[in-house]
Amino acid sequence: MNMPVKIEYFKNPKNGELTQSQLDGLARELDAIKQEVLDDIGEKDAKYIRRVYSTIRYASIAGRACLFAGWFPPAWVLGTGLLGFAKIMENMELGHNVMHGQYDWMNDPKFNGPTYEWDIVGTADNWRQTHNYKHHTYTNIKGMDDDIGYGLLRLFPEQRWKPGYLLQPIYAIPFCLLFQWGVAIQNLELGKVLFGRKTKEQAKKEWQPMQRKITKQLFKDYVFFPLIAGPAALPVLAGNLVANGMRNIWTFSIIFCGHFTKDVEVFPKTVLENESRGHWYMRQIRGSSNLTGSEAFHILTGHLSHQIEHHLYPDVPARRYRKMAPKVQAVCEKYGLNYNNASLIKQYGSVIKRIAKYAFPFKK
Numbered sequence: 001m002n003m004p005v006k007i008e009y010f011k012n013p014k015n016g017e018l019t020q021s022q023l024d025g026l027a028r029e030l031d032a033i034k035q036e037v038l039d040d041i042g043e044k045d046a047k048y049i050r051r052v053y054s055t056i057r058y059a060s061i062a063g064r065a066c067l068f069a070g071w072f073p074p075a076w077v078l079g080t081g082l083l084g085f086a087k088i089m090e091n092m093e094l095g096h097n098v099m100h101g102q103y104d105w106m107n108d109p110k111f112n113g114p115t116y117e118w119d120i121v122g123t124a125d126n127w128r129q130t131h132n133y134k135h136h137t138y139t140n141i142k143g144m145d146d147d148i149g150y151g152l153l154r155l156f157p158e159q160r161w162k163p164g165y166l167l168q169p170i171y172a173i174p175f176c177l178l179f180q181w182g183v184a185i186q187n188l189e190l191g192k193v194l195f196g197r198k199t200k201e202q203a204k205k206e207w208q209p210m211q212r213k214i215t216k217q218l219f220k221d222y223v224f225f226p227l228i229a230g231p232a233a234l235p236v237l238a239g240n241l242v243a244n245g246m247r248n249i250w251t252f253s254i255i256f257c258g259h260f261t262k263d264v265e266v267f268p269k270t271v272l273e274n275e276s277r278g279h280w281y282m283r284q285i286r287g288s289s290n291l292t293g294s295e296a297f298h299i300l301t302g303h304l305s306h307q308i309e310h311h312l313y314p315d316v317p318a319r320r321y322r323k324m325a326p327k328v329q330a331v332c333e334k335y336g337l338n339y340n341n342a343s344l345i346k347q348y349g350s351v352i353k354r355i356a357k358y359a360f361p362f363k364k
Contacts, residue, residue: 018278018282018335018336020276020278022278022335023276023278023279023281023282024276024278025278025335026278026281026282026331026335026337027276027277027278027281029331029334030281030312030328030331031277033324033327033328033331034312034313034316037313037316037320037324038316041105041316041317041320045103045317045319045320046103046106046108048317048319049094049097049098049103049106049111049317052089052093052094053094053110053111055089056086056089056090056094057086059082059083059085059086059089060082060083060086060087060090062079062082063078063079063080063081063082063083063084063085063086063239063243064079064083064225064236065079066078066079066082067079067080067083067225067229067232067235067236067239067240068229068232068236069232070229070232070234070235070236070238070239071231071232071235076235076238076239079239080238080239080242080243080246083239083240083243084242084243084246084247086243087119087243087244087246087247088246088247088250088251088300089299089300089302090118090119091118091119091120091247091251091302092250092251092254092300092301092302092304093299093300093302093303093318094118094302095116095118095119095120095124096118096302096304097302097303097317097318098111098112098113098116099113099116099118099124099127099128099132100113100132100314100315101113101114101315102314102315102316102317102318103317113128114128119217120180120183120184120217120247121180121181121184121210121213121214121217121218122180122181122183122184122185122186122210122213123184123209123210123213125209126184126186126187126210127183129187130146130147130186130187131147132314134146134147135147136311136314138272139283139284139287139288139311140259140264140265140266140267140283140286140287141266141267141268141269141271141272141283142156142158142159142266142267142268142269143269144269146186147259148266149260150175150182150186151186152168152171152172152175152182153165153168153172153175153355153358154168154358154359155260155354155355155358156266156354156358157358157362157363157364158266158268159266159358161358161360161361165358165359165360166359166360167359168355168358168359169355169356169359172355175252176248176249176252176253177245177248177249178248179248179249179251179252180244180247180248180251184210184213184214185210187206188203188206188207188210221240221241221244222237222240222241225237225240226240250300253344253348254291254301254302254304254305255304256348256351257289257291257344257347257348257351258288258289258290258291258304258305258307258310259287259288259289259307260351260354261289261340261342261347261350261351261354262350262353262354263289263338263340264286264287264288264289264340265286265287266287267283267287271283281312282337284308284311284312285308285311285312285332285337285338285339286337286338287311288307288308288310288311288340289307289308289340289341289342289347290305290306290307290308290309290325290339290340290341290342291305291306291307291341291342291343291344291347292305292341292342292343292344293305293343293344295322297344298321298322299319302318303318303319303321303322304318306318306321306322306324306325308325308328308339308340308341309321309324309325309328312328329341
């Protein structure tokens with residue numbers, strides 16, 4: 001019998017139930033979209049990521065040079081803006097995508113996923129574990145995907161409510177401003193230490209590489225560059241602080257709008273029982289959301305404005321998502337799956353509503 005595959009969890013009514021035959025068809029069509037792109041990947045993709053690398057490098061140099069004249073307000077504003085732009089691009093379009101292995105085929109050490117280290121306080125090794133493995137394998141599965149609220153926020157009714165969540169509309173603000181620090185400590189799982197599910201010795205061992213990375217980043221931005229700036233030390237320090245804040249706010253906004261908007265769903269662990277490729281694909285679509293915008297906007301997001309395509313094809317060069325998106329959307333429409341796509345303002349508004357609503361013990 002070819003009955004719909006039933007899974008017990010809160011379901012968005014915009015999504016229809018699929019039979020196993022339909023799920024298999026979904027997988028074949030989405031695999032075909034990926035294969036078409038893989039067959040075309042080559043020098044143009046390599047040239048693109050090299051241009052991104054050069055743009056980041058020159059913007060960073062120019063920004064820091066302007067900050068050395070930072071007592072002159074226009075120079076400080078320009079320098080901070082350029083440095084913030086460079087940090088956003090390095091984090092989103094370069095680091096994140098390279099670490100997914102999207103450019104490993106180039107055999108260029110600068111773009112090698114397993115060894116790339118990015119310009120934030122969190123280590124790349126921790127990110128590859130918490131994000132590349134846990135999040136992309138167990139996307140939005142409650143109790144397995146640590147990215148659901150990052151252990152701080154209740155964003156879905158399926159999450160168990162605790163009184164501390166009443167304050168989340170307040171502490172979500174510093175979490176946004178300091179987002180790189182939340183990413184950094186995520187893999188430490190400090191809650192497990194507090195409740196005795198992880199030993200202090202294990203936590204200390206995991207902390208050591210992070211401590212080295214944090215020390216390196218703080219020294220670079222807040223000691224070395226201000227020190228060599230001489231009389232402009234204070235403007236340089238302030239410029240670095242604001243540039244890091246720009247990157248944190250932008251990264252928080254794009255990531256949250258890709259995962260915690262109105263129609264996004266979470267799933268119980270039971271979905272993993274005999275999960276087929278088609279079912280995995282369906283879970284990625286129902287657990288992600290996209291953002292509309294210009295080409296420049298998509299580049300600034302690291303193409304994570306196409307979060308649905310990224311979750312379906314994390315190892316495909318992200319610059320390809322824009323052209324894959326209409327084909328993916330057509331497949332979604334064919335199989336009755338909601339293709340969650342809206343402007344940044346609309347998606348961000350729904351995120352804020354979730355943060356406010358689920359601070360209280362609502363069940364739906």
